[in-house]
Amino acid sequence: MIRVIIVDDQAVIREGLQVILAAQADIQVVGLAANGAELLDMLETDRPDLVLMDLRMPVMNGIRATQLVRERAPRLPVLVLTTYDDDEWVIDAVRAGASGYLLKDCSREELLAAIKGTVQGASHLDPAVAGKVMDALRYGAPSNVELMSRLSERELEILRLLATGLSNAAIGDRLALAEGTVRNYVTTIFAKLNVTDRAQATALAWRYGLMKPDAT
Secondary structure: OOEEEEEOOHHHHHHHHHHHHEEEEEOEEEEEEEEEHHHHHHHHHHOOOOEEOOOOHHHHHHHHHHHHHHHHOOOOOEEEEEEOOOOHHHHHHHHOOEEOOOOOOHHHHHHHHHHHHOOOOOOOEEHHHHHHHHHHHOOOOOOHHHHHHHOHHHHHHHHHHHOOOOOOOHHHHHOOOOOOHHHHHHHHHHHHHOOOOOOHHOOOOOOOOOOOOOOO
């Protein structure tokens, strides 16, 4: 029996997937989560064999949730199921530790095969995104030279800590800075990177190779 937690911020998607999976004799849906934070609360009690993960969600997106799943349960596979096939989402998800990447327009048969194959150790990539991953492997990770030229050493240090999920107060404690000072740095970082929130800044930190899957 394959125990699955479904993570998606849309209730109709969660419930629809639950119906599809519950019809399978060898799959059991043990949890439904509306975001990454809810998922993390379920890991210890529900003990899944696989997480079926959306990416763009409130509170905690799928990229950050995948990173934390890999930290807390390194052997637990995460299969992304999303509508997004943009390069940045695909590469960030793979770098975060996703075991596979499916688009929501896949067939029921493709979804079931991907779930069963992923639990057995296979890596499933939707044909629509496989080329993006191959290009990333072929040409290597994007250079962080441009990013470093925009940010000071202190700003890079704060960006790395921000990308691990630390609050401004926690970053201040780590670096012996006032919380207000950290807040000012974060505002400057957002402006220099042309982003509007911590999730976007975190995605850039991963995309430019400033982070590693085990970063803390």
